Amino acid sequence: xxxxxxxxxxxxxxxxxxxxxxxxxxxxxxxxxxxxxxxxxxxxxxxxxxxxxxxxxxxxxxxxxxxxxxxxxxxxxxxxxxxxxxxxxxxxxxxxxxxxxxxxxxxxxxxxxxxxxxxxxxxxxxxxxxxxxxxxxxxxxxxxxxxxxxxxxxxxxxxxxxxxxxxxxxxxxxxxxxxxxxxxxxxxxxxxxxxxxxxxxxxxxxxxxxxxxxxxxxxxxxxxxxxxxxxxxxxxxxxxxxxxxxxxxxxx
Amino acid sequence: xxxxxxxxxxxxxxxxxxxxxxxxxxxxxxxxxxxxxxxxxxxxxxxxxxxxxxxxxxxxxxxxxxxxxxxxxxxxxxxxxxxxxxxxxxxxxxxxxxxxxxxxxxxxxxxxxxxxxxxxxxxxxxxxxxxxxxxxxxxxxxxxxxxxxxxxxxxxxxxxxxxxxxxxxxxxxxxxxxxxxxxxxxxxxxxxxxxxxxxxxxxxxxxxxxxxxxxxxxxxxxxxxxxxxxxxxxxxxxxxxxxxxxxxxxxxxxxxxxxxxxxxxxxxxxxxxxxxxxxxxxxxxxxxxxxxxxxxxxxxxxxxxxxxxxxxxxxxxxxxxxxxxxxxxxxxxxxxxxxxxxxxxxxxxxxxxxxxxxxxxxxxxxxxxxxxxxxxxxxxxxxxxxxxxxxxxxxxxxxx
Numbered sequence: 001x002x003x004x005x006x007x008x009x010x011x012x013x014x015x016x017x018x019x020x021x022x023x024x025x026x027x028x029x030x031x032x033x034x035x036x037x038x039x040x041x042x043x044x045x046x047x048x049x050x051x052x053x054x055x056x057x058x059x060x061x062x063x064x065x066x067x068x069x070x071x072x073x074x075x076x077x078x079x080x081x082x083x084x085x086x087x088x089x090x091x092x093x094x095x096x097x098x099x100x101x102x103x104x105x106x107x108x109x110x111x112x113x114x115x116x117x118x119x120x121x122x123x124x125x126x127x128x129x130x131x132x133x134x135x136x137x138x139x140x141x142x143x144x145x146x147x148x149x150x151x152x153x154x155x156x157x158x159x160x161x162x163x164x165x166x167x168x169x170x171x172x173x174x175x176x177x178x179x180x181x182x183x184x185x186x187x188x189x190x191x192x193x194x195x196x197x198x199x200x201x202x203x204x205x206x207x208x209x210x211x212x213x214x215x216x217x218x219x220x221x222x223x224x225x226x227x228x229x230x231x232x233x234x235x236x237x238x239x240x241x242x243x244x245x246x247x248x249x250x251x252x
Numbered sequence: 253x254x255x256x257x258x259x260x261x262x263x264x265x266x267x268x269x270x271x272x273x274x275x276x277x278x279x280x281x282x283x284x285x286x287x288x289x290x291x292x293x294x295x296x297x298x299x300x301x302x303x304x305x306x307x308x309x310x311x312x313x314x315x316x317x318x319x320x321x322x323x324x325x326x327x328x329x330x331x332x333x334x335x336x337x338x339x340x341x342x343x344x345x346x347x348x349x350x351x352x353x354x355x356x357x358x359x360x361x362x363x364x365x366x367x368x369x370x371x372x373x374x375x376x377x378x379x380x381x382x383x384x385x386x387x388x389x390x391x392x393x394x395x396x397x398x399x400x401x402x403x404x405x406x407x408x409x410x411x412x413x414x415x416x417x418x419x420x421x422x423x424x425x426x427x428x429x430x431x432x433x434x435x436x437x438x439x440x441x442x443x444x445x446x447x448x449x450x451x452x453x454x455x456x457x458x459x460x461x462x463x464x465x466x467x468x469x470x471x472x473x474x475x476x477x478x479x480x481x482x483x484x485x486x487x488x489x490x491x492x493x494x495x496x497x498x499x500x501x502x503x504x505x506x507x508x509x510x511x512x513x514x515x516x517x518x519x520x521x522x523x524x525x526x527x528x529x530x531x532x533x534x535x536x537x538x539x540x541x542x543x544x545x546x547x548x549x550x551x552x553x554x555x556x557x558x559x560x561x562x563x564x565x566x567x568x569x570x571x572x573x574x575x576x577x578x579x580x581x582x583x584x585x586x587x588x589x590x591x592x593x594x595x596x597x598x599x600x601x602x603x604x605x606x607x608x609x610x611x612x613x614x615x616x617x618x619x620x621x622x623x624x625x626x627x628x629x630x631x632x633x634x635x636x637x638x639x640x641x642x643x644x645x646x647x648x649x650x651x652x
Contacts, residue, residue, distance in 0.1 A: 050493065076495035088493065090486040101483055102494045104476055110497035113504060115477035118255055122476065161494065
């Protein structure tokens, strides 16, 4: 029984069957990659997991509770954090404020009216924020506006915002998309370190096979909205069905 | 100090100083001099400065922090005014219960309107608030005449009950609003040299409320709640995926700013105990948007500056007429004088809106941060010059 159990998910957009009978089980304390050619339904599946899309049928259980029908902020409060393809951060706020907000969300829940207290009096929140910025080597940038960061730093900031909440499951949507080789290597190193140090369960959607094979402990291959195979990386590499799916795409 | 950072506390002190000494500061020219018409230190206008200052401070908590542009905030001001006048009619002429009720009623009213309007964001939110305000205006103007007085507005009458006060004074007049006997219209006048300074009770009451309102606004700006509101403006997607529900935050901001508007409305009725539907019209809602943007949305002091600026233009520029212009340019040859007056005339008197409009355009195009940004740029210019001078003087001059 995994921490995330997806059973029989179907999702149609008009005439297009985006997801057809998807089953997926992510075991606790592993890195699980979901790969597949373009249009395989990876993003649709991710949007179902975070509550942005509601499937036509099926069930999604996280940590023993159903996720379906809950809003994105409720799902986050259950312990699922998400990293986006292009980093979603609070661009008009400082780096420090960016990491303080998830600390408040973790401590106070989805809403709390604390309109009179000063931010500066929140010592413990400040300590948490300082610690995580130190972890991702951004301490000296804490007073910069997030919009002025480089793309790699924005990615690291977004990762820090997710990690400071200490999630039970971290969803990563193509975390290295559009990155230079050096940045990609840095991100892989950062993710490996997070995995080793914090033991957070991760589900990664990724195009870059290099990233997938250096991180994943299990891989699910999606094609045309249906899982083809699920196995350990060594077996996926030479799997005929996987080759077919990818080569098929290459011929088009 | 008072739970504020040093910089904010200094700003608060400046605002307190400015409001306390406004009767002096706004009357720089002696009575009877040429320039006396530019004096703004008379009670009626000073009251308007601080009351609209409160209105704009509250509006800025919603618009400046969350970026939700409400086009119907005058409705809350109007509701506050009606509530206050009804208290004068039913209870007594004491202003405190009247102001208290206007804040509460405006808060409840904004809770309902905000709950519905905040289902949408962006332009749809603006249109919803505008629609609600115009509906309120239309209701107040016609259908709800028994409550609002319709076209003539809600006025006090000798027949009002006023259960805790007197229905009429000993001389058979309608009593005036007062704070435990201190009449709001009463003033202390100080004639010194050629100057006449007026210290009005109503102004100082309103100024007290503005200072409290300003202080609370600083606290909100610097609180975790204020940070969440700025986060909503910045990125709602990340907000949701950080486990935060934006709706109650925006609704709370909406209600707080509605209560500020109600306070302004209640104070307005306390200075002059009547309320009309035109206070809720969309032009009045638009005015507070202009004030906030002109002064600098999202800044602490900007809305107060913007409110002062617009009210000054409305009351001072609009009074300049062609006779005064001819007086000013009498030194020019006759033909030229007429031409100059004809050129300036469209921008003064009834044409003050034109001047305001041009100024607003200039600010929006060149200073998107409003007057506050203008001030910062000026300050930056001076400090840079100073720094340059310093480096120049300290640089060793080559010997000749």
